Amino acid sequence: METQLQTSDIIQNPGRYVQELYNQYAAKLLGHIFEVVKNMNIAEQYLIAVFKDVPNELNELSKSEVNSFCYLQAMARKKLTNFFESVNDCAVADQVPATANPNNKYVGMMTLEQQLVFCGVYWHGKTITKLAAELDKTEETIKRVLKECFTTIRNSSR
Amino acid sequence: MIREYIDSGILETYVMGVASDQEVKELMRMKAKYPEIKEALKELELDMERIADHMAITPPPSTWNKIEQEINDLIVRPETDPEQFTQRENFSSKQNGNQYIEVESESSHMRIHKNWKWVFAAVFVLGKIFLGCAIYFYLENRQAQENINELKTEIRQLKK
Numbered sequence: 001m002e003t004q005l006q007t008s009d010i011i012q013n014p015g016r017y018v019q020e021l022y023n024q025y026a027a028k029l030l031g032h033i034f035e036v037v038k039n040m041n042i043a044e045q046y047l048i049a050v051f052k053d054v055p056n057e058l059n060e061l062s063k064s065e066v067n068s069f070c071y072l073q074a075m076a077r078k079k080l081t082n083f084f085e086s087v088n089d090c091a092v093a094d095q096v097p098a099t100a101n102p103n104n105k106y107v108g109m110m111t112l113e114q115q116l117v118f119c120g121v122y123w124h125g126k127t128i129t130k131l132a133a134e135l136d137k138t139e140e141t142i143k144r145v146l147k148e149c150f151t152t153i154r155n156s157s158r
Numbered sequence: 159m160i161r162e163y164i165d166s167g168i169l170e171t172y173v174m175g176v177a178s179d180q181e182v183k184e185l186m187r188m189k190a191k192y193p194e195i196k197e198a199l200k201e202l203e204l205d206m207e208r209i210a211d212h213m214a215i216t217p218p219p220s221t222w223n224k225i226e227q228e229i230n231d232l233i234v235r236p237e238t239d240p241e242q243f244t245q246r247e248n249f250s251s252k253q254n255g256n257q258y259i260e261v262e263s264e265s266s267h268m269r270i271h272k273n274w275k276w277v278f279a280a281v282f283v284l285g286k287i288f289l290g291c292a293i294y295f296y297l298e299n300r301q302a303q304e305n306i307n308e309l310k311t312e313i314r315q316l317k318k
Contacts, residue, residue, distance in 0.1 A: 005207075019226070028210035067203040070207075122174060126176075140166070147165065
């Protein structure tokens, strides 16, 4: 799924490397950001901000053990921190995750509890501690639920 | 023990970016030590890509241009040694064709042959000689005119 460029190539031609990353991951990243901000113009601005910072992260991104997409997503999440704080919370009280996109087949196959945990972390940037407090569960339980979410995703993609 | 660690959900917490610093440190240590954890982590990272791929939205075509423009302003060009001048094979081989390349120069300066400096020096020295001669003959002429006037005055007085 991922084609790693040689470190020397990256140093010699960082612009090409950024474009390579953009071609591979921009669509995925934009989809993720859009699910958070729900506005295409704002999502595009965040996407630009993320890729603009990539030249500063070349040392980390060029490491063979680093998954480029996850690293880019982490960069996006860092930029979205302020947005996470200002955005409407998941409708936990109504027991309906506000961000559970009906078009997302993976989320659709999760139980309500799994949806609340997955959406809370993935699209609302909530910490395990915060979710544990909100759902009145232990942190270990939340982590276990999160693991179940991934098991569901993996099973549904087979 | 490793199975327990993997099943604890700590790996999922990490790939979702919500693991604490202590958890990340521990995970990095375990990952380096146990290939099973490394493998499980890789699988989860692919799962993350799979989720994102499902929700992917192609960015507008202009987005990359905006990014490229900003990056080009930031990227410092790597230092390279100046290339040594060598007679290009294709340049010297074009003996029959036009050997000169038309270049519209933006510089206001011109380059001339070194021999021209002797010409300029000679012109300068000759200029000085001519100037000196001109001043000398001007003064001589003025002196002669004064002498003539004095003689004329003397002749007029003698006539009286």
